[in-house]
Each structure stands twice: as C-alpha cells, then as structure tokens.
Amino acid sequence: MLVKEELNRYNRQMILPELGPAGQEKLKAAKVLVIGAGGLGCPVLQYLAAAGIGRIGIVDDDVVALSNLHRQILYNHTDIGQPKAKTAAAKLQLLNPHVGLSAYNERLSADNAANICQDYDLVIDCSDNFTTRYLVNDTCVTLGKTLIFGSILQFEGQVAVFNQQGSTNYRDLYPAPPTENINCIEGGVIGILPGIIGLYMANEALKLICGIGETLSGKLMTVNALNNAVLVFKITQEKQAETTKTEANIEPIKELDKATLDQWLSESPDEVFLIDVRESYEHEDDNIGGINLPLYELTNLLTAIPKNKKVVCYCQTGQRSKMAVQLLNGVYEGEVYSLKDGI
Structure with a gap:
C-alpha cells in the first residue's frame, strides 16, 4: 500500500x-x-x-x-x-x-x-x-x-x-x-x-x-x-531456428570457419569478397584484408559490394559479422557469409 x-x-x-x-x-x-x-x-x-x-x-x-x-x-x-x-x-x-x-x-x-x-x-x-x-x-x-x-x-x-x-x-x-x-x-x-x-x-x-x-x-x-x-x-x-525462419520469413545466417575461408582464398581468391564490418580504427589496427564497411554504415554502402562473388563479413569475435549478414540478407541478393568466431 x-x-x-x-x-x-x-x-x-x-x-x-x-x-x-x-x-x-x-x-x-x-x-x-x-x-x-x-x-x-x-x-x-x-x-x-x-x-x-x-x-x-x-x-x-x-x-x-x-x-x-x-x-x-x-x-x-x-x-x-x-x-x-x-x-x-x-x-x-x-x-x-x-x-x-x-x-x-x-x-x-x-x-x-x-x-x-x-x-x-x-x-x-x-x-x-x-x-x-x-x-x-x-x-x-x-x-x-x-x-x-x-x-x-x-x-x-x-x-x-x-x-x-x-x-x-x-x-x-x-x-x-x-x-x-x-x-x-x-x-x-x-x-x-x-x-x-x-x-x-x-x-x-x-x-x-x-x-x-x-x-x-x-x-x-x-x-x-x-x-x-x-x-x-x-x-x-x-x-527453434526453422520455425522462426518460416514464421518471420528471416533468412538463416550462413557461417564459415577460418579453415574454409583460407581454402577459398587459396583456390579461388577472385571469387571471394572480404568485408571488415568493424570500425575504421579497428581495421587499421589489425585486419585480414578486404574492404572496411562499418556495420552501422553497411546498408548505405551496398554499391561497394559486388554481386558476383562470395561475400564474407568478418569482425573481432564473429558477432558483428552475424549482424551484418542479417542486415544484408534483407537487401542484398548475393551469397553472404559470416566468419565464425571472427579473427
């Protein structure tokens, strides 16, 4: 009371x-x-x-x-x-x-x-x-x-x-x-x-x-x-992944490990497009190549992403890159992957 x-x-x-x-x-x-x-x-x-x-x-x-x-x-x-x-x-x-x-x-x-x-x-x-x-x-x-x-x-x-x-x-x-x-x-x-x-x-x-x-x-x-x-x-x-995907029409997030990425880059590097979705200062400090498109600016920079390659997003731990894939799934037509566990 x-x-x-x-x-x-x-x-x-x-x-x-x-x-x-x-x-x-x-x-x-x-x-x-x-x-x-x-x-x-x-x-x-x-x-x-x-x-x-x-x-x-x-x-x-x-x-x-x-x-x-x-x-x-x-x-x-x-x-x-x-x-x-x-x-x-x-x-x-x-x-x-x-x-x-x-x-x-x-x-x-x-x-x-x-x-x-x-x-x-x-x-x-x-x-x-x-x-x-x-x-x-x-x-x-x-x-x-x-x-x-x-x-x-x-x-x-x-x-x-x-x-x-x-x-x-x-x-x-x-x-x-x-x-x-x-x-x-x-x-x-x-x-x-x-x-x-x-x-x-x-x-x-x-x-x-x-x-x-x-x-x-x-x-x-x-x-x-x-x-x-x-x-x-x-x-x-x-x-509940399959149920959620069906009910909400959410595309599943594709992940690949570092070994698979290294194999892709070794066998067909021209077919892979790397995107570091961290902030610019993080990219400058340490990266594994590709271009830097920060997560929060990603959907505004779609023209920088080619449609005829396998797009792989990466970050420090693999979490921001999964968010990036989730964002791109709704607006980008090509294949997009997240680097599992990051760099």
Whole structure:
C-alpha cells in the first residue's frame, strides 16, 4: 500500500495511463537484483530506486577507484577506496528511503549465485566480464528468472532481455565465451555511454515489472554513441531456428570457419569478397584484408559490394559479422557469409 509521501513522490509517473497507481504498486512489490555497481550499475540503481522498486539487491566486491568517477557518477572522490555495494546502498537510501536495499559485498560465484538470485523476481546483469555473464545467465535459466543484459565498450553498447518465459538466453546469442576478454580497462569507454545503456536497462525493468510496452525479449539492441546509430536484431534459438525462419520469413545466417575461408582464398581468391564490418580504427589496427564497411554504415554502402562473388563479413569475435549478414540478407541478393568466431 502506497503511503501519502509515496503518492506525492511518484505522482509524475503515476499519472501515466500505462502505469497508474496499479503499476506503482507493482514496482513497490518488485524485488530486483543488480549484478555490478559500476558503470552500468550506477544509472540502473539510481533510476530503479527513484522509480520506487520495493527491494533492490546490489552485488559487487569492488571498491571505488579514481578512474571510475568519469562514468560512475553515483560516487564522488570522498568514496575512493570504499566498497561499491555498501556505498551505493547508502546513497540510494538517501535518494529514496522507501526502498529496501541489500548490499552483497562479495563476488558472484558458482557457490553463492543461486542463493542470492533466488530471492529476487528480476535480475539485471551490469557486470564487466564474461565469466560473470555466463554464470548469471545460467543461474537465471536454472531458476527461471528473467534477465536484463547490458554491455558497453568504447562507443558501443548492447541491451537485451533474456529468459522471459522461456525466451532466448545469453547463450543463444553468444554460445561460448571468447578467448580474450576485452573490457573498458583495455579498450576504453566514453563516460556517457554507460548512462545511455543503463537507462535503457532500467526502462526495460520498469516495463517488465508493470507489464507495459514492448520489451527487448528475444532481441538485441545495439547503440553506437559515436554516430547515433541504433539497431535491433532478432535472436534465434537454435532449436527453434526453422520455425522462426518460416514464421518471420528471416533468412538463416550462413557461417564459415577460418579453415574454409583460407581454402577459398587459396583456390579461388577472385571469387571471394572480404568485408571488415568493424570500425575504421579497428581495421587499421589489425585486419585480414578486404574492404572496411562499418556495420552501422553497411546498408548505405551496398554499391561497394559486388554481386558476383562470395561475400564474407568478418569482425573481432564473429558477432558483428552475424549482424551484418542479417542486415544484408534483407537487401542484398548475393551469397553472404559470416566468419565464425571472427579473427
């Protein structure tokens, strides 16, 4: 039951017909677990607390560092060296005293993941490493929990909703971890990007809890802050590939491995056309040949792609190249392949 102060606090969102008092009651009854209180976790936590989520759990074993402050603006210089989970909980309590907060000052592991996650209705993955992402995903699948996923690197971010009533999960998008984990420490990140992506994640949470709008369940949204490109891709479950293709008329994504590509290039190089779909600075740093047509500009540069050759798109890990094939399948008539697992 909402008290008088809460009615006043949440008035501006409660007057929305899609939400209303009933929606606000759902937010108050909700229990949301946020994994990671860093770049993505900070905006997610701030806006969930401000929106009136009844109980929020925060999992993070890290401490605030000076290099965090350009993007993790929940903290300030006086917090340096302090535990993120406990510090975030204290600040969020000041923001909204009506929210219950639980700080888990520990790293999520195979030993504690199920025990922590089972007490929450919704899990939001704001972690920054593949080990935790796969652990969170697999735990949510086992427990039947809906998972909101987000990731950021340099100028690009991704958002998706996984395992909503048995929908696609993280492994349908990325079946196995890459051999290298390139994170913000090595690759860098523009400070504003986690704010953009974190707000999208918080928005998905509010929609899921209130049962309103269209969510990113079974979809991956990518946002490029450098050129303002926003793309949404459909994620197909392997076991449902044929059904999905028939119902939605989506062409299957053709992949080939590096050995096959090398054979093609050795036997008939003139029949193969390579496209690096990464950004220009990535292409300049390292490539395997061909031309550079960045993913977000691809459909505007179709005239650069010949129709009488086998087109092979490649990137670092094989994920952007699959997106490129999905884009080209709808507008390009020739054969298009993605280099499996990238370069």
